[in-house]
Amino acid sequence: MDYEKQDTTPAAEVAAAEASADSTAAQTGTDTSQAEAPFRLTVKYNHEYRDLDEDSAKQYAQKGMRYDAISGTYDRFKAIASGRGLTVEQLADKIVQDEESALYKDLLDKASGNEDIAKQLLEVEKSKRASMYESAKAKEAQAEEDAEKALTERIASEFAAIQKERGYKSITEIPREVVESALKGKPLLDALLVYEHNLAAQKREAEARAKSSSGRIEGNDSEPSSVNDAFMAGLNR
Numbered sequence: 001m002d003y004e005k006q007d008t009t010p011a012a013e014v015a016a017a018e019a020s021a022d023s024t025a026a027q028t029g030t031d032t033s034q035a036e037a038p039f040r041l042t043v044k045y046n047h048e049y050r051d052l053d054e055d056s057a058k059q060y061a062q063k064g065m066r067y068d069a070i071s072g073t074y075d076r077f078k079a080i081a082s083g084r085g086l087t088v089e090q091l092a093d094k095i096v097q098d099e100e101s102a103l104y105k106d107l108l109d110k111a112s113g114n115e116d117i118a119k120q121l122l123e124v125e126k127s128k129r130a131s132m133y134e135s136a137k138a139k140e141a142q143a144e145e146d147a148e149k150a151l152t153e154r155i156a157s158e159f160a161a162i163q164k165e166r167g168y169k170s171i172t173e174i175p176r177e178v179v180e181s182a183l184k185g186k187p188l189l190d191a192l193l194v195y196e197h198n199l200a201a202q203k204r205e206a207e208a209r210a211k212s213s214s215g216r217i218e219g220n221d222s223e224p225s226s227v228n229d230a231f232m233a234g235l236n237r
Contacts, residue, residue: 100126151183158188166192 039054052060067074074088081091104122111117159171168174174192181191 155179155182155188158182162189162192 039057041052041057043050043052043060077091078088081088084091086094100122103125104118107121107125108115108118111121156171159168159174162168171179174188175195178188178191178195181194182188186194
């Protein structure tokens with residue numbers, strides 16, 4: 001994901017709207033708290049501390065998510081490397097060297113022992129493999145871009161389907177929590193219904209506590225029906 005490009009996803013629109021609202025509140029005097037300090041995240045890596053701004057933190061977070069996806073494979077390579085008294089980097093170098101040596105030997109046999117021809121063929125083969133790698137990387141990046149675009153289009157389509165009925169003018173009016181849930185794969189309407197259900201439940205609990213503290217509990221009228229609970233449990237799956 002390229003964080004240097006302008007992010008136009010629904011999540012970014014929500015963030016922008018919240019930032020605009022905070023700015024407006026500050027200008028009109030509705031928020032008298034001190035100005036928010038610039039984002040800074042201090043991390044420790046290789047016994048060194050680094051201060052990251054927001055863009056850098058996002059980039060490292062993305063890299064961290066990718067590491068999570070391959071951590072199991074990395075651990076297996078680390079176990080093999082440790083068994084050979086090597087680091088993972090040294091093991092990787094050895095694999096590359098062994099692969100290149102085996103390839104050169106095969107090409108040398110095909111060249112009837114002519115080393116000059118074998119070396120030329122080796123360079124051609126290495127160039128071809130490098131091109132294949134770059135092509136695979138490009139396809140992976142394109143797949144990620146296509147997936148992000150498809151996700152954005154899906155959420156936009158789902159928003160359009162409920163916009164008129166719900167009276168929304170912009171997706172930025174939808175709570176950020178709902179949009180983030182939709183970005184993780186949940187249908188927008190389902191995420192919105194779950195949010196509204198939880199909000200109503202919190203309101204009922206607050207009212208019940210208020211009645212309890214005042215000694216005026218009257219029945220259990222605010223308890224949701226079992227049918228409603230079962231329906232919302234289905235949405236939460």
